[in-house]
Amino acid sequence: MPATARPKRSDAVRNEQSLLDAAAAVFVRSGVDAPVREIAREAGVGTGTIYRHFPARADLVVAVFQHQVDSLAAAGDDAVLRDWILQFADFLVTKHGLADAMASDRSGFERLHTEFVVRLEPVCARLLDAEVHAGRVRDDVRPLELMRAVGNLCIGAEGDDGYDARRMIEVLLAGMTSLDRG
Numbered sequence: 001m002p003a004t005a006r007p008k009r010s011d012a013v014r015n016e017q018s019l020l021d022a023a024a025a026v027f028v029r030s031g032v033d034a035p036v037r038e039i040a041r042e043a044g045v046g047t048g049t050i051y052r053h054f055p056a057r058a059d060l061v062v063a064v065f066q067h068q069v070d071s072l073a074a075a076g077d078d079a080v081l082r083d084w085i086l087q088f089a090d091f092l093v094t095k096h097g098l099a100d101a102m103a104s105d106r107s108g109f110e111r112l113h114t115e116f117v118v119r120l121e122p123v124c125a126r127l128l129d130a131e132v133h134a135g136r137v138r139d140d141v142r143p144l145e146l147m148r149a150v151g152n153l154c155i156g157a158e159g160d161d162g163y164d165a166r167r168m169i170e171v172l173l174a175g176m177t178s179l180d181r182g
Contacts, residue, residue, distance in 0.1 A: 023064045024090075025042060066112075072119075075123075081127040138177070
């Protein structure tokens with residue numbers, strides 16, 4: 001009879017969530033190659049704790065990615081489009097690093113990407129529809145188009161300290177409020 005995994009204690013789950021939140025914050029600031037000691041300092045734990053939970057950097061990056069997808073999906077319940085899009089942009093910083101971290105597992109990366117689109121496109125659609133119905137956003141923008149546009153604006157930040165992706169996203173969102181297309 002195969003052994004079944006015991007459920008994690010609630011404090012262990014909270015600690016892991018705190019560690020993932022800290023790692024996500026460090027990844028946004030410093031990229032996925034940030035030193036583990038920086039993540040440990042942010043989380044208030046020792047580096048051994050991180051390695052115990054995530055033996056390889058790719059394990060940590062994938063866990064952060066999945067944690068952020070879960071957080072973004074949940075945030076869609078209470079967010080407005082602009083706020084959610086800015087959270088999505090922060091998430092994309094980690095996602096771009098994920099491709100490098102998973103270079104040897106292309107199919108795994110593609111599976112995660114598909115999961116991210118399947119989970120987040122409906123959230124974006126719901127928020128976009130609410131803005132359209134309120135008359136605040138034009139009705140000809142599709143959710144996946146918007147997500148890709150934000151993604152493309154985030155890519156421009158790589159290697160250019162003078163580029164402000166959030167500012168460009170604000171310009172994109174302002175352009176979506178132009179209801180007069182005449």
